[in-house]
Amino acid sequence: MSSTAKRFRAGIVGGTGYTGAELLRLLVNHPEVEIACITSRSEDGTAVADMFPSLRGHLDLKFTVPDVARLAECDVVFFATPHNVAMRMMPELMAAGVRVIDLSADFRLRDADVWAHWYGETHTAPDLLAQAVYGLPERNREQIRQAQLVACPGCYPTAIQLGFLPLLEDSLIDPNQLIANAASGVSGAGRQAKIPMLMAEASDNFSAYGASGHRHLPEIEQGLADIANDPVSLTFVPHLLPMIRGIHATLYAPLRDPTLSLKNIQALFEERYADEPFVDVMPAGSHPQTRYTKGANYCRIALHRPLDRDVIVVLSVIDNLVKGASGQAVQNMNIMLGLPERAGLEGAALLP
Numbered sequence: 001m002s003s004t005a006k007r008f009r010a011g012i013v014g015g016t017g018y019t020g021a022e023l024l025r026l027l028v029n030h031p032e033v034e035i036a037c038i039t040s041r042s043e044d045g046t047a048v049a050d051m052f053p054s055l056r057g058h059l060d061l062k063f064t065v066p067d068v069a070r071l072a073e074c075d076v077v078f079f080a081t082p083h084n085v086a087m088r089m090m091p092e093l094m095a096a097g098v099r100v101i102d103l104s105a106d107f108r109l110r111d112a113d114v115w116a117h118w119y120g121e122t123h124t125a126p127d128l129l130a131q132a133v134y135g136l137p138e139r140n141r142e143q144i145r146q147a148q149l150v151a152c153p154g155c156y157p158t159a160i161q162l163g164f165l166p167l168l169e170d171s172l173i174d175p176n177q178l179i180a181n182a183a184s185g186v187s188g189a190g191r192q193a194k195i196p197m198l199m200a201e202a203s204d205n206f207s208a209y210g211a212s213g214h215r216h217l218p219e220i221e222q223g224l225a226d227i228a229n230d231p232v233s234l235t236f237v238p239h240l241l242p243m244i245r246g247i248h249a250t251l252y253a254p255l256r257d258p259t260l261s262l263k264n265i266q267a268l269f270e271e272r273y274a275d276e277p278f279v280d281v282m283p284a285g286s287h288p289q290t291r292y293t294k295g296a297n298y299c300r301i302a303l304h305r306p307l308d309r310d311v312i313v314v315l316s317v318i319d320n321l322v323k324g325a326s327g328q329a330v331q332n333m334n335i336m337l338g339l340p341e342r343a344g345l346e347g348a349a350l351l352p
């Protein structure tokens, strides 16, 4: 274990879940940030490396119960907790000047009533909603740089917004006829005992869920409307895939101008994402696989124009735990702290 002092101290609330563990995996390799505090109510006093032996030799730290005074000694605190936790703890941290990065949905929606409708509870910090910056760097990098509170996008919203973004920015598609079919690995559901996530239920099986309305719909529509500068209407159907990590989103939209060729649209995507460190526009007509992003902070995108019809199809893949959660959270942290955006996120995807 290195004893070299690092410049910034990070705290993680919710260190025993999948996104908390993924933050640990990424941050132990970060050149400028050390993990100073990691919480768990159920594992108070347990050594992190006893719980996650894959971190043996990388981290000498014990879980402690969440304690705002202790967390307030950090430069940045991540909330890798279920909804309705960050909004209760963060006001005190914000008052102490700590930068907060929330991986939950508490601060993703601007309207507290819309949040209450989809999450079934009253928002307890509605006055902080306006301060939160939506942490999609490809869209909001400058605001993230100045932010004290960043709301990280959900996993489906990341894959879907990055796929539609250049098309909506340039008004190339009809924003009222957007369709997103997306499928996620089971780690998207978190590290809890749930019957549909048992191996005998989820493996060797495939099904849609939430087809009549999923809580990511208002988040995606809010983000896409910001990009389009107009209201949008999206049909979104999520599916559960019998694998652990990864999201594959297939996006469909009618082109406003059918004379626009796939080559033109490909050029537009390549130009829009040319300076983005974590968005890869693959050659037109390719079929990105989820494993091309497994363990890495990339979104890989490919465009199709099936049989030259007036529809553009965008394929967008991410690792839900990395670009869809903890990797994007670290990317946001780097931007907020003025560090190189790729710091701690240089790793390539796993093969196979």
Ligand SMILES: NC(=O)C1=CN([C@@H]2O[C@H](COP(=O)(O)OP(=O)(O)OC[C@H]3O[C@@H](n4cnc5c(N)ncnc54)[C@H](OP(=O)(O)O)[C@@H]3O)[C@@H](O)[C@H]2O)C=CC1
Pocket: 013, 014, 015, 016, 017, 018, 019, 020, 039, 040, 041, 042, 043, 066, 079, 080, 081, 082, 083, 085, 103, 104, 105, 153, 154, 155, 187, 188, 189, 190, 191, 192, 320, 321, 324, 325
């Ligand atoms: N899984 C994914 O792919 C993605 C998840 N997200 C979001 O990230 C957040 C975390 O997700 P995930 O890691 O999957 O969740 P998990 O269920 O796997 O983990 C939740 C963590 O939060 C802690 N926790 C639970 N309740 C509280 C509480 N009241 N106070 C303090 N800590 C608490 C738990 O530890 P303990 O109970 O021991 O304290 C645990 O460490 C969620 O909001 C999720 O929606 C976002 C994008 C993708």
Ligand SMILES: CC(=O)N[C@@H](CCC(=O)OP(=O)(O)O)C(=O)O
Pocket: 103, 104, 105, 153, 154, 155, 156, 184, 185, 186, 187, 188, 189, 216, 238, 240
């Ligand atoms: C497979 C699976 O169950 N996925 C989760 C989405 C996980 C995620 O990113 O959502 P939040 O951060 O908004 O909770 C779901 O559909 O609820």
